[in-house]
Structure formats: structure tokens, C-alpha cells
Amino acid sequence: MRITFLGTAAARPTVGRNVSSIIMQREGDVMMFDCGEGTQRQMMRYGTGFALGDIFFTHLHADHFLGVIGLLRTMGLQAREEPIDLWTPKGTAGTLQQAVELGVERVPFEVRIHELEAGEAVKRGQYDIVPFRTQHAGRSLGYAVVEHERLGRFDAAKAREMGIPEGPLWGKLHHGESVEVDGRVFTAAEVVGAPRPGRRVVYTGDTRPCGPTREAAAGADLLIHEATFAGDEADRAVSTGHSTARDAAEVAAQAGALRLVLTHFSPRYADDPRLLEREAKAVFPEVATAFDGLVVEVPYRES
Numbered sequence: 001m002r003i004t005f006l007g008t009a010a011a012r013p014t015v016g017r018n019v020s021s022i023i024m025q026r027e028g029d030v031m032m033f034d035c036g037e038g039t040q041r042q043m044m045r046y047g048t049g050f051a052l053g054d055i056f057f058t059h060l061h062a063d064h065f066l067g068v069i070g071l072l073r074t075m076g077l078q079a080r081e082e083p084i085d086l087w088t089p090k091g092t093a094g095t096l097q098q099a100v101e102l103g104v105e106r107v108p109f110e111v112r113i114h115e116l117e118a119g120e121a122v123k124r125g126q127y128d129i130v131p132f133r134t135q136h137a138g139r140s141l142g143y144a145v146v147e148h149e150r151l152g153r154f155d156a157a158k159a160r161e162m163g164i165p166e167g168p169l170w171g172k173l174h175h176g177e178s179v180e181v182d183g184r185v186f187t188a189a190e191v192v193g194a195p196r197p198g199r200r201v202v203y204t205g206d207t208r209p210c211g212p213t214r215e216a217a218a219g220a221d222l223l224i225h226e227a228t229f230a231g232d233e234a235d236r237a238v239s240t241g242h243s244t245a246r247d248a249a250e251v252a253a254q255a256g257a258l259r260l261v262l263t264h265f266s267p268r269y270a271d272d273p274r275l276l277e278r279e280a281k282a283v284f285p286e287v288a289t290a291f292d293g294l295v296v297e298v299p300y301r302e303s
Contacts, residue, residue, distance in 0.1 A: 002026075004046055005290045006043060007021040007292060008290045009267060016270060016291075017270050018041075020063055023048045029053060033055075033057075034056075035068045035071060036065070037066045037067045057088045058089075066099070072107055073104050075109070076106070081109050083110035085113075087116050087129075088113065116131045119132070128148075130144045130146055131143055132215070134207035134212065145203075151174055152196060153196070154173070154174045158191050159173070162190070164191070174188070197301055201298055207242075208237070214254050217257050218256060221257075221298050222260075229242060233266075245276035246282070260287040261290050274289075277289045
């Protein structure tokens with residue numbers, strides 16, 4: 001699982017940072033979360049390609065969705081034929097539809113818009129994208145990408161030692177079935193270890209620290225949390241529905257997340273976000289500040 005940060009600035013782009021967008025690649029699936037203005041250029045700059053299947057919007061403030069107009073037009077000029085799905089909080093589909101129709105005269109592929117409510121999972125075989133309620137601007141969501149539990153590790157050496165021939169019987173055992181060899185029955189428990197956890201990556205979008213984020217991020221492999229302000233602007237963070245770096249770190253610590261990446265920085269910190277990182281690290285050591293082009297790999301855990 002690979003996450004590429006395409007835009008890490010809040011409200012407006014700066015010389016070094018574009019506005020909000022990330023891409024997640026999981027095996028053959030590519031999805032985007034938020035799509036601020038100029039995102040299609042960032043995709044070219046950082047080599048993510050345009051083979052998106054889905055775009056998930058946390059909310060429809062301009063710095064989180066206006067880039068979809070240019071992106072769809074770029075895809076159309078590239079002769080894309082596959083449909084694309086746009087996912088947006090309940091009650092906002094009309095606004096998104098108007099923007100798409102206003103900015104894109106015609107594209108040679110279907111643009112499908114869906115509304116989501118908190119808890120209404122988008123199921124994708126081996127994983128789900130689960131929206132959760134955040135505390136920003138009334139209609140706003142965060143998203144947890146949650147892989148299903150994986151099969152336990154198959155002990156090939158033990159299977160050979162027990163005389164189980166390699167091939168279809170191994171596959172049956174690995175999937176929990178018992179098999180018979182020369183009149184002897186072997187169970188999966190004899191050669192397959194305990195189930196292993198899938199990965200969980202949580203992206204908040206804009207939000208105050210809140211209970212639903214802590215719940216979604218419980219035990220997460222990676223939490224991507226906005227950190228618009230430093231501590232000296234805590235009052236402004238409250239009044240605008242945003243978080244400080246310390247707020248984000250406290251959420252990560254309370255949720256028991258393994259790693260935290262801060263993003264969505266006010267332009268006042270854009271050139272040097274080290275203050276934000278220091279404030280967060282005082283609470284949660286496993287933290288990094290994102291920059292445009294940052295690539296984060298999320299490995300599997302063995303247990």
C-alpha cells in the first residue's frame with residue numbers, strides 16, 4: 001500500500017505546496033482522497049498516473065474539490081473510456097454535479113456521483129473504505145481504508161514433513177479446509193498459523209479532534225491528520241474547525257495508531273513546518289510532516 005501526497009497546504013497553494021489531495025495505491029487499485037485545484041499537474045509531476053477508479057471527497061470546500069474539474073477534462077483529452085466514481089458526503093452531490101457540468105463540457109467516459117453517510121462502507125473485495133463523521137463545516141467525512149483479516153502463514157516445511165503433497169491440498173488447508181491423505185485427515189490448524197491483521201489507513205480531511213476519528217484510527221497502521229495550526233493559534237483552530245499539530249498527536253496517541261503524518265498546513269508554516277512537528281512529537285514520537293511528493297509505504301504487520 002503506497003500513499004503519495006499531492007497537496008499539503010491549507011486554503012490556498014503556496015510556492016512549494018499545492019492544496020489538498022492524496023493518492024493511495026493498493027495492488028491494482030488506485031484511489032484519490034480530495035482533489036484541490038491543480039491536482040492533475042501534481043499527478044504528472046510525481047508520476048502517479050491517471051488510472052484512478054475513485055475519488056473520495058471529505059467535504060466540498062474549494063481547496064478540497066475544485067481540482068476535479070481540470071482532472072476530468074485532462075482524462076477526457078487522454079481519451080479515457082472507463083467510468084470514474086466520485087464519492088461525496090450526503091447532501092453535497094448537487095454541488096459536485098454542478099461543478100462537473102460547469103467545468104467539463106463533455107468527457108468520453110461516465111462520471112458517477114454517489115453520496116455517502118458515516119458508516120456506509122464502500123466494499124472492495126479484500127478491503128473496505130469506511131467513511132466516518134468529522135467535525136468541520138457541517139457535512140464532512142473522513143475515510144478509513146480497512147483491509148480484511150489475512151490468512152495465517154502456511155508452514156510448508158511442516159506440511160512436507162507430514163507427507164501432504166504440494167498442490168491443491170495445500171491450498172485447501174490454507175483456506176481452512178481439512179484434507180485426507182492415505183486415510184489420514186489433516187486439519188488446517190496443524191499447518192496454518194493464526195490469522196494476520198490487514199492494514200488500516202485513516203485520512204481525516206479537515207476536522208477538529210473528535211471521537212469518531214479516534215474510533216476510526218484505533219490501532220491504525222497510519223493516521224493522516226490535518227494540522228493546520230501551531231499551538232499559539234489554538235483559538236483560531238477552534239473557531240475555524242481545524243486542528244493544531246498537538247491536537248493531531250493527541251488523537252494518534254489516544255487511538256493507539258502506529259504512525260502519524262501531519263498535513264494541511266496553514267501557509268504561515270508552509271516553508272518550514274518543523275515547529276508543528278516538534279509540537280506533535282512532544283506527544284507522539286512516530287510523526288512526520290508531509291510535503292508535496294512524499295511517498296509513504298504501509299507494510300503488513302505479522303501479528
